Amino acid sequence: MDQQHELDWNDAAWLNPPLATAVDGTDLLVTTRENTDFWRTTGYGFVRDDGHALLTALPADAAVEVTFLARFDTLYDQAGLMIRVDERRWIKAGVEWTDGLPHLGAVVTHDRSDWSLSPVPDWDDRLVTIRASRAGDAITVRARTEGHPWRMVRLAPLPPTASATAGPFCCSPQRAGLQVRFTRFALGPADKALHEDPGT
Template identity: 70%
Template sequence: MDGQRAIDWSQAAWLNPPLEVEADAAGLLVTTRNRSDFWRTTSYGFVRDDGHALLTELPTGSAIDVTFAAQLDALYDQAGVMIRVDEQTWIKAGVEMTDGVPHLGAVVTRGQSDWSMAPVPEWAGRQVTVRASRDGDAVTIRARCEEGSWRMVRLAPLAPNAAASAGPFCCSPQREGLRVRFTRFVSGPADASLHDLQA
């Protein structure tokens, strides 16, 4: 996408720093803390806000792309992009392990969380890019595996005047020690259209 610029890892701020972070020429290797998660109430009855997210500003009219690879093994191991206004208003989208298979999905939270997903077993262990594009009163989430086609994941509301931030996230609700390598973190203009996205 034209107009994209790389975001230095050091220029973003951690919400809930992970157990370990290692930056090198290949990217950022993150190791999760025990039972880290983002969720509010729905079905499970608990509130969790201790997952790991490395966030930078996401003004209206902009987009964030995050590329990562991880061996998701335990139930609910997950990584992708977080868009956050506050503890009650946020979106996480990416790949999550459930029922023994990686799933592409999103959780949209406005007081309470929801969850949508679809299995992507062929994405296991491969490089995945998730894009959050904010324009007007909405955030559009798309994802692709390596150089494959973009898939629409979610269109979710976000107030135009909300001060939001976005960036890579990961968590491991059932264990400690999920390792995620983030290899790309870029910002750019919001997608010009809801359809016909160009690489």
């Protein structure tokens, strides 16, 4: 959206710094540490909170966008956008490698995590944008690839009084060394309506 303003990578702070970062022009290149993830209990029985997230304040009535490119090839490789209140309340949305394909998905955590996903084989090795819009008591998550319309990913609760942060995230639960190129990090006004296309 033309009302968004792009953030400098230095305008945010790392939760769990990655193995390596580098600035390439205006892009941020991130390399993950070994066996990193965000998850709480459900189905797997463990709690993980050591993935990498570069976070800045997400006030009420704001939207955040992250664009990235990654070559996933190992089970559970993932990258996208995180919205976080604390270690027990957070949302991550993006692309994750599972069953030999990239999947568009989201995990919403309120003490325990859930997981929803859908295969997007044509999104492999393409620029992906994830958008989270905060309005009222909800977060609306959308995603798209360059030149294609937005897809609705998730509508999830987030208390309007909660102090939240948001920004790009990535992790690699089965290895080290996933490399992600983040090309954009922007903040702007929340979407006007749940079913309205937020535009370009």
